Amino acid sequence: MKNNYNLEVQGIILKKTIYGDTSLILEILCKEVGKISVLARGIRKGKSKFSGLFESGNRVELLLSKKNSSDFYYFKNGTLINAYLFSLGYPRNLLLYAALEICHQLLISEDEAENIYSLLLTYFEYLQKQAENEIAIFWRFLLRLFIVTGIELNLRRCTFCHLDSSNMVAYYSLRHGFICEKCFQNHLDEFVINFSFQTAGIIHILPEIGNHLKNLSISSKTAREVTKILLLHLSEQFHKKFYCKSIDYYFENLYHKIKLK
Numbered sequence: 157m158k159n160n161y162n163l164e165v166q167g168i169i170l171k172k173t174i175y176g177d178t179s180l181i182l183e184i185l186c187k188e189v190g191k192i193s194v195l196a197r198g199i200r201k202g203k204s205k206f207s208g209l210f211e212s213g214n215r216v217e218l219l220l221s222k223k224n225s226s227d228f229y230y231f232k233n234g235t236l237i238n239a240y241l242f243s244l245g246y247p248r249n250l251l252l253y254a255a256l257e258i259c260h261q262l263l264i265s266e267d268e269a270e271n272i273y274s275l276l277l278t279y280f281e282y283l284q285k286q287a288e289n290e291i292a293i294f295w296r297f298l299l300r301l302f303i304v305t306g307i308e309l310n311l312r313r314c315t316f317c318h319l320d321s322s323n324m325v326a327y328y329s330l331r332h333g334f335i336c337e338k339c340f341q342n343h344l345d346e347f348v349i350n351f352s353f354q355t356a357g358i359i360h361i362l363p364e365i366g367n368h369l370k371n372l373s374i375s376s377k378t379a380r381e382v383t384k385i386l387l388l389h390l391s392e393q394f395h396k397k398f399y400c401k402s403i404d405y406y407f408e409n410l411y412h413k414i415k416l417k
């Protein structure tokens with residue numbers, strides 16, 4: 157068996173870290189081999205023809221090499237298929253970063269890689285098209301991610317009485333689901349996170365929120381509540397805290413200034 161081999165992959169740049177004086181370490185989600193670390197040596201030296209290739213969110217085609225003895229891949233050559241980050245502009249590029257941050261922290265099996273890769277691309281394309289209520293595109297991305305990773309969130313069935321309800325009033329983190337108005341009275345404890353009436357309405361239409369984006373008015377409070385619940389669901393299901401600095405930044409610095417209602 158050879159010690160070294162080459163492979164061609166298609167991937168999305170999740171994270172780029174400066175390494176040494178001239179190199180980069182990239183975390184890339186590849187359609188073919190899952191999430192990998194790639195060392196791109198000498199890439200920051202002078203005017204490299206690859207200097208724009210490794211922006212976060214870029215979809216790239218790469219020729220890599222790998223030693224059997226190492227987990228690292230080495231960059232040999234590559235071309236850009238799509239760049240999304242700069243075409244989006246504020247605040248949507250923060251939402252692009254948010255999805256990348258989540259995928260960076262998520263344990264992605266090789267089986268899931270292709271689905272999550274497609275999910276990210278679909279998400280980026282929706283972000284490009286949608287200039288209002290863009291936070292809802294992020295919510296839809298999370299809902300789809302839940303399905304792909306096997307932690308689907310049932311938005312309409314109460315986690316206590318198991319009946320369908322259009323009146324959810326709280327999220328119950330211990331049972332990874334929602335609580336209807338009737339059950340809520342009897343189950344008040346510290347793990348119950350209740351939300352506003354408007355948030356309940358948004359959660360109810362979340363599965364087909366794409367059809368409502370043009371005539372929705374989402375308050376800052378509801379945007380925060382829905383985002384918090386979805387990220388909490390992710391953290392609770394995978395038993396680890398997911399950090400999403402881009403989302404914090406989105407709400408702290410942009411959302412409430414631009415769109416406070």
Ligand SMILES: [Zn+2]
Nearest residue numbers: 314317336339
């Ligand atoms: Zn119930």
